Amino acid sequence: MPLRPGLEGVPVTQSSICDIDGNQGSLKYxxxxxxxxxxxxxxxxxxxxxxxxxxxxxxxxxxxxxxxxxxxxxxxxxxxxxxxxxxxxxxxxxxxxxxxxxxxxxxxxxxxxxxxxxxxxxxxxxxxxxxxxxxxxxxxxxxxxxxxxxxxxxxxxxxxxxxxxxxxxxxxxxxxxxxxxxxxxxxxxxxxxxxxxxxxxxxxxxxxxxxxxxxxPLHGGANEDVIAMLEEIGTPHKAGEYLDNAIKNKQKIMGFGHREYRVKDPRASILQNFGEELFARFGKDEMYEVAKSLEEEAIDRLGPKGIYPNVDFYSGLIYRKLGIPRxxxxxxxxxxxxxxxxxxxxxxxxANRIFRPSQIYTGMKTRTWTALEERPNNKDE
The missing domain is CATH 1.10.580.10 (Citrate Synthase, domain 1)
Incomplete structure (x- = not known):
């Protein structure tokens, strides 16, 4: 059986809770x-x-x-x-x-x-x-x-x-x-x-x-990293330069891309609308303009690869406006x-069955025991 790192694309259970269509940008509970x-x-x-x-x-x-x-x-x-x-x-x-x-x-x-x-x-x-x-x-x-x-x-x-x-x-x-x-x-x-x-x-x-x-940080901490990234960019007109450097250096652009979605995460679109409601009432977060500029630049460069904003891209801006510490x-x-x-x-x-996946062993085959006093001393002297 071929190895699938991270079990990507491997079904391991059946569920009627959540349905995702990553190509259409659909999420249903x-x-x-x-x-x-x-x-x-x-x-x-x-x-x-x-x-x-x-x-x-x-x-x-x-x-x-x-x-x-x-x-x-x-x-x-x-x-x-x-x-x-x-x-x-x-x-x-x-x-x-x-x-x-x-x-x-x-x-x-x-x-x-x-x-x-x-x-x-x-x-x-x-x-x-x-x-x-x-x-x-x-x-x-x-x-x-x-x-x-x-x-x-x-x-x-x-x-x-x-x-x-x-x-x-x-x-x-x-x-x-x-x-x-x-x-x-x-x-x-x-x-x-x-x-x-x-x-x-x-x-x-x-x-x-x-x-x-x-x-x-690869799962739940991305919205914190988005805020740090936006602050590093600083102003909207620097978004394109930041993005080009990140792509050139093969750095991850926080808040972009998702294993499931090849279009903009539907939750990101909803969050953006909620954020605009908050900003209209209580004043804009200066980083929101940076985020919008970064998204516009990223659509041209990353959109053809199916990389769009995910749920973390705008959520941190909303939480910050609500007074929630980073x-x-x-x-x-x-x-x-x-x-x-x-x-x-x-x-x-x-319908329980305990999970017990298999593995592909890559270690050494059968080895012969060596007594302690016969083992070489590999420590530098």
């Missing part, structure tokens, strides 16, 4: 186009759809929202644990540790019990935003802000993070951003979640493993993607 969900749904409604397979009824959505609201608060022991983390630690490491720690508090691994599964979903969806916001304030030397029961999901997170009740437009845009990042088929972190789930461990370990995978961009990604991870966890349980 459970059959619903992402454009319709971003225009009409809320993040919690989309979360329900992803995990349970159908749009909720009015009563189901109300119950789901209420349950999430009731479980936002953290145990004082979890807060105390977060206070023990070093202020210099990366928020993704704090999130992975705290997500795994939830398994200590809810350690009953009854994955054949629908009630346990439902409660685990509620706790993870509810508490992960609180943990992200809590660590942000703790590392600034402040006490975490308690969730507000009168605020919806996205508004409450921005309130806990910034200590101010957000403008309705800001809350709306952030909620839509969560929808756009909630699921994207078998990406690296989702595959990690499914592999972990296949061992029948608890869902907190599943999410923690996915968070650890998302923390890698090193929280990826934890915010995790807040959203937990919906997809849990959907794949639940689907994996439905």
């Amino acid at each position: 459970r059959g619903y186009p992402i454009t319709e969900l971003a225009s009409n749904s809320s993040f919690l409604e989309t979360t329900f759809l992803l995990i349970w397979g159908e749009l909720p009824s009015k009563q189901e959505l109300s119950d789901f929202e209420r349950e999430v609201q009731m479980h936002r608060r953290l145990s004082f022991r979890v807060r105390d644990m977060l206070k023990c983390f070093p202020e210099s630690g990366h928020p993704m490491d704090a999130l992975q540790s705290s997500a795994a720690a939830l398994g200590l508090f809810y350690s009953r691994r009854a994955i054949d019990d629908p009630k346990y599964i439902y409660n685990a979903v509620i706790r993870l969806v509810a508490k992960i935003p609180t943990m992200v916001a809590a660590f942000q304030l703790i590392r600034k030397g402040q006490d975490p802000i308690q969730p507000r029961d009168d605020l919806p999901y996205s508004s409450n997170f921005l309130y806990m993070l910034t200590e101010q009740e957000p403008d309705p437009l800001s809350a709306k845009v952030f909620d839509r951003c969560l929808i756009l990042h909630a699921e994207h088929s078998l990406n690296a972190s989702t595959f990690s979640a499914r592999v972990t789930a296949s061992t029948l461990t608890d869902p907190y370990a599943v999410v923690a493993s996915a968070v650890g995978t998302l923390a890698g 090193d929280l961009f990826t934890p915010v990604f995790a807040i959203s993607r937990v919906a997809g991870w849990l959907a794949h966890w639940r689907e994996q349980l439905g």
